[in-house]
Amino acid sequence: MTADPHAWLIGLEGVPSGFAGARDGIDVLLRDRGLRRTSPELTAESLLRGAHASAVLEGSGSSLDDVRADAGDEIAVSAVRISTELLGLLPVLRQQPLQAFARLHTLAARGILPDEMLGRPRDGEAASKLRGIAELVTAPSKAPALAVAAVVHAELISAAPFGSHNGLVARATERLLLAVKGVDEKSLVVPEAAHLALRPQYESNLRGWAEGGPAGMHAWLLYATEAYAAAADASPLVRP
Template identity: 70%
Template sequence: MSSAAPPPGPSASAPPGRPDPLAWLVALEGVPSAYAATRDGIDVMLRDRGLRRTSPETTAESLLRGAHASAVLEGSSSTLAEVREGAGDEVARDAVRVSTELLSLVPRVRQSPLQAFARIHALAATGSVEPDRLGRPRDPEAAGRLRDIATVATSQGSEGAAPALLVAAMVHAELISAAPFVSHNGIVARAVERLIIVARGVDEKSLCVPEAGHLALRPAYESNLRGYAEGGAAGVHAWVLYGAEAFAAGAEASPLRRAAAE
């Protein structure tokens, strides 16, 4: 993508003057109903199964499943059983390392998302890139994109503003399309997406597995990311609609579902 072109997401299309840079997305066809239905489904699952059955072990299992799914999307060939035993490949170990510290970054993503992004990259890329590149953007343009993404991550609106899940989906896509770090951008993007879902109160105990939702829908995930990166409004719209579907699939992948079936 040309450095002269605007980024494909909110800064390219949002009308000027709105306090919430994503509020315009709520007016797109099918978006409000898709996200309302997905949020309702998550709420029902957490209320009916989560409140009585959650434990730190359930959260840890969700994070482990998410790390495995994110690693596979990043090119890992490790199985979930191997990852659970600590025998996964390097990419899987990178993703697990992120997952072990991720929830401690909830306050940081609320108040200083740039610091959260940097820490996640440092965790993911330790041992893979030079120490002075850990958590640092590739170049000044990437630094600018990160600042824009941080603004989206902390956007707060009143009535009519973008719902939390939509914010998470857009930050995810922006981090992938910007590729601001020298490596591990996919792992960073998916970790930040989960972190925003927790920080915004959708899934405070991190029991859904959004990474597994993307893995279950992998062809659609990858094609919609390509469409988003092309910068057109149709690609953004398609990604947003896909995001609602992926979050619903992530709720289905929760370890709470397995507990309910046992």
């Protein structure tokens, strides 16, 4: 039997309870406020808001209105291009995560990097790290689904396996995992907007994950419990 790669986080103080609380909030939102008025338009709005927020975190200067008007800068265009194909990658991420990562990067960097670099890890070390992250996606685990999404997100950021746009790939993967793991199958919460609203904490805790050892990793997971609660509040179900 394959060891659970996420087993280490289950015993961390405040982590299981924090993710349970965040999951309860998302469940309440989707059950009590979403089921009767969920529509493809609401999912599209959530994806658009997420694309804008992810682009800003990647360095875009475009506003949400710019993105709505199809007038965003190059990074925003990349983020929107990802969002238009994102949910079609659900079965790919579930079964072949390496292919999903490659497709996300291709969508992000098309027209920016040379074609031979699209979807390809920077080097052998990056390829090895990417294979390890793919195993985190597919391995059976008793850890909360939200925690798995947070870990994969942080690992993709810290590994920076591609030549550009690693943040866009990581945040898109996080959103996909929330759907794949059954947390938010219609992709109505907006984790990217939560990270943008909490940007100083988001960026400092990502550095902690990469550089701060066990304490930094613990801090990232505690941050993620707060971010996922904020992701529910950012949903178009709450804020039309």
